[in-house]
Each structure stands twice: as structure tokens, then as C-alpha cells.
Amino acid sequence: MKAVTFSGGIHPSYNKDLSSAVTTRPLDPPEEIVIPLSQHIGAPARTCVEKGDEVLIGQPVGDAGGFVSSVIHSSVSGKVKGVEPRAGAVGTEVNSVVIENDGQDRTVDFSGLGDDWRSAETSELKDRIQQAGLVGMGGAAFPTHVKLSPPDDKPIDAVILNGAECEPYLTADHRLMLEHPADVITGLSIVMKILGASQGFVGVEVNKPDALEALREASADSGITVVPLQVKYPQGAEKQLIDACLKRQVPSGGLPMDVGVVVQNVGTAAAITDAVVRGRPLYERILTVTGAGVAEPANLVVRMGTPVAHAIDACGGVRGELGKLVLGGPMMGFAQYTDQVPVTKGTSGILLLEKSAVDTREPDPCIRCGRCARACPMRIIPADIAAFSARQMYERAEEYDALDCIECGSCAFGCPSRIGLVQHIRLAKAAIMAQRRKGN
Amino acid sequence: MTPVILPVIVLSGLGLVMAALLAVARKVFYVEVDERLEKLVDILPGANCGGCGFPGCSGYAAALVGGSAKPTICPPGGADLAEEIGSILGVEVEEVVPQVALVACAGNPQSAPERSTYIGISTCEAAHLTAGGFKSCTFGCLGLGSCAVACPFDAIVMTDNHLAVVIPELCNGCGNCVAACPRKIIKLVPAAEPVHVLCINPQKAKLVKAVCSVGCTGCKLCAKQSKRFAMTGALAQVDPTVPGEIPSHAPYACPQGTIFDSRRYKVLDWITMPACREEHEILTAEWKKAEKERKAAAKAKKAQKAKDVAREGVR
Numbered sequence: 001m002k003a004v005t006f007s008g009g010i011h012p013s014y015n016k017d018l019s020s021a022v023t024t025r026p027l028d029p030p031e032e033i034v035i036p037l038s039q040h041i042g043a044p045a046r047t048c049v050e051k052g053d054e055v056l057i058g059q060p061v062g063d064a065g066g067f068v069s070s071v072i073h074s075s076v077s078g079k080v081k082g083v084e085p086r087a088g089a090v091g092t093e094v095n096s097v098v099i100e101n102d103g104q105d106r107t108v109d110f111s112g113l114g115d116d117w118r119s120a121e122t123s124e125l126k127d128r129i130q131q132a133g134l135v136g137m138g139g140a141a142f143p144t145h146v147k148l149s150p151p152d153d154k155p156i157d158a159v160i161l162n163g164a165e166c167e168p169y170l171t172a173d174h175r176l177m178l179e180h181p182a183d184v185i186t187g188l189s190i191v192m193k194i195l196g197a198s199q200g201f202v203g204v205e206v207n208k209p210d211a212l213e214a215l216r217e218a219s220a221d222s223g224i225t226v227v228p229l230q231v232k233y234p235q236g237a238e239k240q241l242i243d244a245c246l247k248r249q250v251p252s253g254g255l256p257m258d259v260g261v262v263v264q265n266v267g268t269a270a271a272i273t274d275a276v277v278r279g280r281p282l283y284e285r286i287l288t289v290t291g292a293g294v295a296e297p298a299n300l301v302v303r304m305g306t307p308v309a310h311a312i313d314a315c316g317g318v319r320g321e322l323g324k325l326v327l328g329g330p331m332m333g334f335a336q337y338t339d340q341v342p343v344t345k346g347t348s349g350i351l352l353l354e355k356s357a358v359d360t361r362e363p364d365p366c367i368r369c370g371r372c373a374r375a376c377p378m379r380i381i382p383a384d385i386a387a388f389s390a391r392q393m394y395e396r397a398e399e400y401d402a403l404d405c406i407e408c409g410s411c412a413f414g415c416p417s418r419i420g421l422v423q424h425i426r427l428a429k430a431a432i433m434a435q436r437r438k439g440n
Numbered sequence: 441m442t443p444v445i446l447p448v449i450v451l452s453g454l455g456l457v458m459a460a461l462l463a464v465a466r467k468v469f470y471v472e473v474d475e476r477l478e479k480l481v482d483i484l485p486g487a488n489c490g491g492c493g494f495p496g497c498s499g500y501a502a503a504l505v506g507g508s509a510k511p512t513i514c515p516p517g518g519a520d521l522a523e524e525i526g527s528i529l530g531v532e533v534e535e536v537v538p539q540v541a542l543v544a545c546a547g548n549p550q551s552a553p554e555r556s557t558y559i560g561i562s563t564c565e566a567a568h569l570t571a572g573g574f575k576s577c578t579f580g581c582l583g584l585g586s587c588a589v590a591c592p593f594d595a596i597v598m599t600d601n602h603l604a605v606v607i608p609e610l611c612n613g614c615g616n617c618v619a620a621c622p623r624k625i626i627k628l629v630p631a632a633e634p635v636h637v638l639c640i641n642p643q644k645a646k647l648v649k650a651v652c653s654v655g656c657t658g659c660k661l662c663a664k665q666s667k668r669f670a671m672t673g674a675l676a677q678v679d680p681t682v683p684g685e686i687p688s689h690a691p692y693a694c695p696q697g698t699i700f701d702s703r704r705y706k707v708l709d710w711i712t713m714p715a716c717r718e719e720h721e722i723l724t725a726e727w728k729k730a731e732k733e734r735k736a737a738a739k740a741k742k743a744q745k746a747k748d749v750a751r752e753g754v755r
Binding site for chain 2 (some may be wrong): 085358360390
């Protein structure tokens with residue numbers, strides 16, 4: 001099968017060989033775990049434990065704060081030290097449950113459906129996914145059960161798993177697909193059953209031939225298609241993935257379900273298998289610790305709430321002079337001001353960049369070269385929107401479809417004047433959304 | 441005849457014809473203008489600051505004549521202008537309390553250090569949107585000057601220690617800076633109010649102390665000095681609705697030095713000159729000592745009185 005792709009995009013240096021050959025290993029949890037009650041898009045969870053409570057692995061510490069919210073589980077056994085605001089991954093303080101780890105790793109009883117999931121009711125499968133606190137594990141952390149509950153007038157006929165892992169440096173999904181291909185395929189089958197979808201795809205970039213092979217073997221006779229994708233950023237963005245796999249275009253302002261598709265990350269699919277088949281909630285995840293700033297890049301299975309400093313120490317610590325600490329990949333990740341932020345459900349990687357990799361030069365004026373427009377996978381004109389945004393002309397920015405921007409950073413990556421195009425567009429998006437809220 | 445005569449005659453004639461046409465047009469197409477409108481446009485400040493909420497001074501004048509606007513809402517004009525407007529429109533005018541803007545943050549890089557290096561668009565909105573800003577206190581002034589840009593009267597100074605300061609003498613209270621500040625640090629206060637709490641961080645003492653050495657911890661010691669200090673959660677604020685004057689020693693009661701008193705210092709000096717704070721600390725120590733002595737004296741007097749009473753009883 002010929003590798004497929006979308007139009008636009010960029011070719012950054014991938015730097016995946018730092019960690020792609022390193023087998024995943026579990027990381028022992030630290031003595032204190034800090035579990036934020038908001039690890040997902042939507043309402044924060046409501047705490048359901050108090051100071052002094054004994055908790056077990058897999059025991060809920062936060063109940064969903066609404067439909068678009070998520071249950072949060074303890075990732076260690078031990079005693080709750082308190083519920084207090086702690087540093088979160090997006091810069092502001094987040095209400096978090098602090099747990100003292102007793103090191104005994106006692107768990108609640110996990111009872112899964114085993115192979116019986118094939119005959120189970122759809123509602124039960126969905127309920128198990130919701131109770132396991134599943135959210136999208138690619139980075140955005142959107143609650144999975146919401147994605148699996150499309151309105152009746154939007155029938156879903158295809159489910160695509162995103163195994164592109166187009167972010168440079170990250171190899172967590174790669175290792176997952178290589179080491180647990182059967183879990184990924186089972187997770188996809190469960191999602192297809194819940195949605196009544198007839199087609200299933202797993203899209204994987206061709207720079208991971210071993211993962212492609214493993215998935216092909218695991219999916220033999222299951223009716224699932226493993227789609228080789230061209231190596232290009234942002235191949236894993238859901239609209240671009242749908243374009244590549246099915247040649248369907250999500251309309252402006254629309255969602256994948258408008259074209260009958262649901263996209264999930266491969267990590268989420270494996271977690272769905274864990275939740276449904278084995279009854280294990282989401283309390284740990286695979287992530288990549290990598291970059292020139294860390295001594296021994298690795299792929300780790302990390303408990304939620306582990307401070308990133310603990311994971312970095314387990315990889316030999318910082319090497320050289322650290323320039324930037326990023327949670328997620330270099331294109332869409334969040335730079336951090338402290339290494340005490342905890343790993344959450346959406347943390348796909350910890351990236352340490354050396355000092356020389358950080359460009360502190362001021363931007364130059366736009367030379368109207370058009371590289372940003374050529375790179376933009378959403379076919380909007382970043383330079384124009386940024387110019388409107390810089391002059392507070394937010395209505396014009398909206399006319400130029402600023403809200404279609406997926407903030408992938410392809411435009412800013414290639415800008416010869418180093419203009420912070422994404423930041424300008426984000427400002428415009430925030431202003432437009434604020435204006436809309438005011439209007440309502 | 442020189443050839444110049446003919447063009448002169450033609451052009452003069454043309455001019456006369458056009459003048460006649462314009463004179464006719466003036467009569468025929470005359471637009472009735474409310475003379476009050478012209479008068480109002482004349483007396484309004486003409487700064488077009490938008491503080492009234494209408495598009496410029498002429499917009500406000502039209503709204504006044506149309507009856508959809510109050511005569512008291514022009515911040516630069518104040519009470520005098522409101523009265524003039526009232527006399528033109530022939531309406532009663534209620535009292536205007538002149539207001540000025542106040543930047544309620546004094547956390548400079550020494551007292552509220554930066555937690556990260558910010559490389560990006562140099563506006564407060566952009567920095568605030570980027571992971572809550574680069575300052576340790578996520579409520580504090582970012583000092584990138586979005587308010588100063590928004591101020592139509594050049595009343596906001598960006599100091600060398602990365603803080604915004606409103607010069608009360610120049611401020612007309614239009615409120616443009618209030619809207620421009622993404623952190624909602626700037627508020628409008630009565631111009632006659634001399635004392636202010638320069639902090640908006642509503643968090644508890646432990647969290648405030650972790651990020652700033654001049655932030656309000658909610659200790660309530662100021663509230664003991666004057667009823668004018670009202671607590672909203674763990675944040676003290678001067679309540680403009682409570683009447684009375686705040687005693688001049690009230691700022692000394694604040695262990696963080698968050699309370700600013702314009703009767704003693706100019707706000708720009710307070711923010712920019714370390715000497716002001718040094719002097720404030722000396723005065724605070726003196727006041728505390730005097731307070732201690734006063735309390736001890738009062739206690740001794742009380743004890744003496746009790747002793748006297750006991751002796752009376754024995755007799």
C-alpha cells in the first residue's frame with residue numbers, strides 16, 4: 001500500500017532515534033504523588049477523598065465534575081496528605097490530591113470482562129470506559145466517553161487510530177504499538193463496536209516500519225486496515241489524518257463526526273483495552289523522556305502524578321546546560337517553569353532542550369514570502385491573521401478563519417523572520433471567543 | 441486689450457454663478473441641527489477617550505441630546521462639566537464622585553521574582569495567555585504596558601522595575617486601562633481616597649508569601665485599625681462605601697507593607713524609590729514600639745486601678 005498524506009505540512013528533524021530503540025520500563029513511583037484534579041478538557045473533577053484517607057491503586061480520588069469531565073484515580077497506595085493547589089502543566093496552579101506513597105502497591109480488585117466484551121452491551125462498555133477515567137492520550141486529553149457518544153444525527157462509519165506520532169522526538173506511541181500491538185487492535189475493535197462503525201484504520205508513519213509490521217500481524221483477519229502514512233508534520237492532527245486515510249474533508253468549524261469519523265490515539269485504544277478487558281483504570285501511561293538535555297533518553301511507564309523531576313532523575317538527570325523543559329513534543333508541547341509539575345494523562349513526553357536550541361532573537365518584519373501559507377495544513381493564511389491580530393483587528397482575523405487554526409506551529413516553524421505566528425493567532429482566537437461569549 | 445482680461449471675466453462670472461448656486465442650495469437643503477448639540481460638542485473635552493461608552497465626544501453629545509445618556513458619565517469632564525451639560529439640557533444633575541485609576545500591584549522583580557523567561561509578543565495579553573505569565577505571582581502586574589498604550593491621557597508610567605503606575609494628577613478616570621489589563625489589576629477608585637491596598641491576590645497567606653514579599657496575606661491586622669478595610673476572603677480592600685477617614689498609622693499595621701498612603705508619599709515615588717520603603721519601615725518600627733509602650737501603660741494603669749479597688753474593699 002502506498003503511503004498517503006494531506007496537503008501542506010513541514011519536515012522538521014525528527015530526532016526520534018534518541019529513544020526509539022529503548023524498550024519501555026516501569027518507573028518506580030516517588031514517595032509523594034501529586035494528582036491534579038484537572039487533567040482533561042472540561043470541568044475539573046470533584047475530590048472524593050479527605051486528608052488522612054487511605055487509598056489504593058485504582059481507587060477514585062476525584063469524581064467527574066460533569067458529563068465533559070473525567071474520573072481521576074490514585075496511582076499509588078498510601079495516605080492522602082491533603083488537597084491543595086499545586087503547580088500544573090499549563091502554568092497556573094491546579095487543585096491537586098497529594099498522596100504519600102506507602103510503597104506497597106496495593107490495588108483495588110480489577111475485574112475486567114476478558115473476552116466477553118464481544119457480547120457485552122454497548123452501554124456497559126461505555127460506562128466502563130467512563131469509570132476508568134479515560135481521556136485522549138495524544139496530548140489534548142479530551143474525555144473519551146464524550147467522543148464515543150455522538151448525537152444520533154451523526155452516524156459514525158469509520159474509526160481511525162492515530163499512530164502517526166508526527167511530533168519530533170516522541171517515541172512513546174511507537175514503543176506502545178511495537179510492544180502491545182494486540183491491545184491497540186482490541187481497543188479499536190471495542191470502539192468500533194460501541195459506535196457501530198464498519199471501518200477501522202490505524203494510521204502509522206512509514207518511519208516506524210517495525211510498528212507497521214507488528215500491527216499488520218495483530219490485525220490479520222480483523223477487518224482493520226493498517227494505513228502507512230507519509231512522514232510529515234502534522235500528520236497526526238485528526239483532520240489531516242482523516243484527509244489522508246479517507247479523503248474526507250472536515251468542514252470549517254466542524255468536527256470529525258460531521259464526516260462520520262471518530263479519531264482516537266493509539267495510546268487511548270490500548271487504555272480502552274486495559275479498562276474493558278482487564279478492568280484497570282487509567283493511572284499510568286507510557287511517555288518519552290528525551291532531548292539533548294537528558295543523559296539517557298528512555299521510554300517509561302509512569303504513574304500519574306509523578307513529578308517530572310523524578311522521571312528525569314531516573315533517566316540519568318540533566319546533561320549540560322538546560323535551555324527549556326517541555327511537556328509534550330517540541331511543536332505543540334508546553335514549556336515549564338518548574339520540574340515539579342506532575343505527569344498527567346495527557347503527558348506524552350518530557351523534552352529537555354539544551355541552551356543552544358533556544359532562539360531568543362527578536363522577530364523581524366514579515367517579508368511576505370508565503371512560506372507559512374504553504375505550510376499551513378488548514379489552508380489559512382497565518383501571516384495575514386497574525387497581522388490583523390497584532391493590530392487588534394480581531395473581526396478581520398475571524399473573517400480569515402482564525403478559528404480554524406489547530407495551533408500545530410507549522411507556519412512559525414518555517415518563518416524566516418521568526419514571527420510568533422501561532423501566538424498571534426492564539427491571541428486572536430481568545431479575543432474572538434471572548435467576544436462570542438459576550439454576545440451570547 | 442491684453443489676453444488676460446477675458447479669462448478674468450470668465451472665471452469671475454463662473455465664481456458668481458457658483459456662489460449663487462451654493463446660496464440657493466444652502467436654503468433648499470438646510471438641515472435642522474439641534475443647537476444644544478453644537479453647544480455640547482463645544483464644551484466636551486474632545487479627547488475622544490471613550491470613557492462614557494459612546495464613540496467619541498460627538499457620539500456622547502448626540503446621545504445626551506437624544507436622552508439616552510446621563511450627563512454625569514464623562515470622566516475627564518467631572519462635576520463641572522456635568523453641571524454645564526445639565527444647564528444646557530435643562531435637567532437636574534446628580535453629584536459626581538471623581539474617580540482615578542489605580543494599579544493594585546507593587547510586586548517588583550525583587551519582591552515578586554520572574555519564574556521563567558518570556559520570549560514572545562511584548563503585550564500583557566499575550567504574556568498572560570502564555571501559561572499564566574512569567575511572573576511568580578499569577579495575579580501581579582506583568583509590566584509590559586498594555587494599559588499605558590490604552591491610556592489616551594498619557595497618565596500611566598511604566599517604571600524601570602517593570603510595574604505600571606497611574607499618575608493621579610493626569611488620570612481622568614476613563615477606564616480604558618481597566619479594560620486593557622488582562623489580569624484585572626487596575627480599578628477605578630474615588631480620587632479623594634488616600635489609602636489603598638496594592639494587591640489583588642486572593643490566595644491564602646502561604647501561597648501569597650511563596651510568590652511575593654509585598655502581597656496581602658489576609659492577616660486582618662489592618663481591619664483592626666480601621667473599619668474602612670473590608671476583607672474579601674484572604675484579601676483586604678479599602679471599602680469606598682464605608683464613610684470615615686483611615687488613620688495615618690494604619691499602613692504601619694500591615695506586616696507586608698502592602699498598604700499605600702498617598703498622604704505621605706506620591707504613588708510613583710512609593711513604587712520606584714526604595715528610600716520610601718526604608719523610611720516606611722523605620723516609621724513602622726517606631727509606631728510598633730510606641731504601640732507596645734501604650735499597651736503596656738494601659739495594662740499597668742488597669743492593674744493599678746484593680747489594686748486600688750481591692751484596697752478600697754479592704755478598708
